[in-house]
Amino acid sequence: MPTIESQGAAHSASAPTISPAAAINPNRALWEKGDFTRLAATMRESGDEVIDRLGVGPGMDVLDLGCGDGTTALPAARRGARVLGVDIASNLVAAGNARAAAAGLANLGFEQGDASRLDAITDDRFDLLVSMFGAMFAPRPLDTAREMVRVTRPGGRIVMGNWIPGDPTLIARVLQICAGYSPPPPEGFVSPVTWGKEELVRERFAAAGIAQDRITCERATYTFRHPGTPLEFLAIFRDYYGPTMNAFEAAAKAGRRDELEDELARLFAAENRAQGPGTEIPATYLRVTVLK
Ligand SMILES: C[S@@+](CC[C@H](N)C(=O)[O-])C[C@H]1O[C@@H](n2cnc3c(N)ncnc32)[C@H](O)[C@@H]1O
Numbered sequence: 001m002p003t004i005e006s007q008g009a010a011h012s013a014s015a016p017t018i019s020p021a022a023a024i025n026p027n028r029a030l031w032e033k034g035d036f037t038r039l040a041a042t043m044r045e046s047g048d049e050v051i052d053r054l055g056v057g058p059g060m061d062v063l064d065l066g067c068g069d070g071t072t073a074l075p076a077a078r079r080g081a082r083v084l085g086v087d088i089a090s091n092l093v094a095a096g097n098a099r100a101a102a103a104g105l106a107n108l109g110f111e112q113g114d115a116s117r118l119d120a121i122t123d124d125r126f127d128l129l130v131s132m133f134g135a136m137f138a139p140r141p142l143d144t145a146r147e148m149v150r151v152t153r154p155g156g157r158i159v160m161g162n163w164i165p166g167d168p169t170l171i172a173r174v175l176q177i178c179a180g181y182s183p184p185p186p187e188g189f190v191s192p193v194t195w196g197k198e199e200l201v202r203e204r205f206a207a208a209g210i211a212q213d214r215i216t217c218e219r220a221t222y223t224f225r226h227p228g229t230p231l232e233f234l235a236i237f238r239d240y241y242g243p244t245m246n247a248f249e250a251a252a253k254a255g256r257r258d259e260l261e262d263e264l265a266r267l268f269a270a271e272n273r274a275q276g277p278g279t280e281i282p283a284t285y286l287r288v289t290v291l292k
Contacts, residue, residue: 039241067092
């Protein structure tokens with residue numbers, strides 16, 4: 001039986017590096033950097049597909065954790081559920097509320113919060129907790145698993161999408177390449193992509209009181225779509241996506257900026273599957289389903 005990981009133990013695999021200049025909460029500073037909405041715009045169709053297969057409908061209470069500007073929260077609300085989006089980044093909470101208002105969705109609201117400490121949320125509140133590439137980025141994964149279980153009602157579901165360490169497709173490779181150009185993460189930092197390892201996912205939810213036969217892990221595909229070229233799509237990561245922006249800053253300081261850009265450009269070109277104009281890149285993730 002593997003022992004439960006310590007939250008203080010460092011896992012360096014593919015860690016997006018947090019800027020040393022980041023203020024008190026480096027996790028929040030990382031995601032308030034840049035403008036994730038620019039990348040989220042390339043994820044809308046896949047976000048809708050995720051919600052479609054979950055059977056979301058009227059009468060359901062849904063929490064989208066690490067929701068960004070609502071790529072999965074809006075489709076859930078459009079299907080009639082009462083939806084709360086929670087995110088660490090205040091700019092993304094504001095962007096989500098603006099999108100909800102523009103769409104006339106009174107059943108959808110966004111609030112700032114930390115997935116590893118959902119103090120403002122009562123126990124057993126949600127029928128469905130969805131977290132696509134969101135809660136995986138919170139520090140203290142054991143606390144995060146416990147909080148996700150706590151706020152889900154008995155009989156409810158938790159569905160996570162997590163990038164997989166060592167996977168050869170887009171985002172796992174972007175995070176891995178960026179880690180190679182960044183300073184080592186601080187002592188005790190747990191890499192977000194450890195949430196893409198089935199054995200750790202099982203340990204974390206077991207520690208939160210979930211039986212093994214209530215946990216399912218399977219590989220799934222999420223497709224990014226951008227109307228421009230692969231290089232134009234890469235520019236969004238370079239200019240607006242916190243983890244990649246930090247890597248470019250570190251690479252520039254080390255005189256390796258062009259090297260990083262070339263390596264990423266080769267990856268984006270190789271991964272593009274669009275038959276005509278535009279960019280279409282599928283990425284593999286670990287879909288985790290937990291029944292409480
Ligand atoms: C890759 S984005 C995904 C956003 C959204 N789920 C989507 O699919 O577009 C990661 C999100 O997790 C949020 N996040 C990171 N750490 C968090 C934490 N501790 N608590 C809540 N949200 C967090 C970020 O602010 C960001 O919006």
